[in-house]
Amino acid sequence: MAGNLAMNTNRSFTVNLTQLSKSKDSPLHVVLSGPIEAKVTGSAIKPNSQVTLDCRLEQVRSNSVLVTGLVVASWIGECVRCLEVAQGVMEIEVRELFAKKTDLDDELIYPLENDFIELEPMVRDACLLELPQLALCMTTCKGLCSECGANLNEGPCGCIE
Secondary structure, eight states, rough: OOSSEEEOOSSOOOTTTHHHHHHTTSOOOEEEEEOOOOOOOOEEEETTOEEEEEEEEEETTEEEEEEEEEEEEEEEEEEEOOOOOOEEEEEEEEEEEEEEEGOOOOOOHHHBBBBBEHHHHHHHHHHHHHHHSSSSSTTTTOBBOTTTTOOOOOOOOSOOO
């Protein structure tokens, strides 16, 4: 991504917008990393893992900022077929508008307060929408034998011929 690069060293998803105003017409490129808690029925963000946001911030009006980028997060869950551990990595494209509260006519716009933009709610929302509700350890998972409960991924159980 082009523009200025700002690295967040305190592991938060907060960006000081004075950096954006200093970059004039050029977008501000930021890479942020930190823990996020997000869980759905079948999976969750891996505990103690780092979620990364690589994004570009652009001032689109005097009171709005457009955030475009990529969220990368590791997830873990229980396979719905064999009950073993299922895990993976999500890469989620984001494109969201942040605006001052007085200008919020749309509930789909994230709030922009003072000289800071808090990106954590956007990152959490993106993760929640992408976490698998029916996690699989692998797409070819054979599941458990309905007779004896053996894991069919480990081989035939002998119950069903």
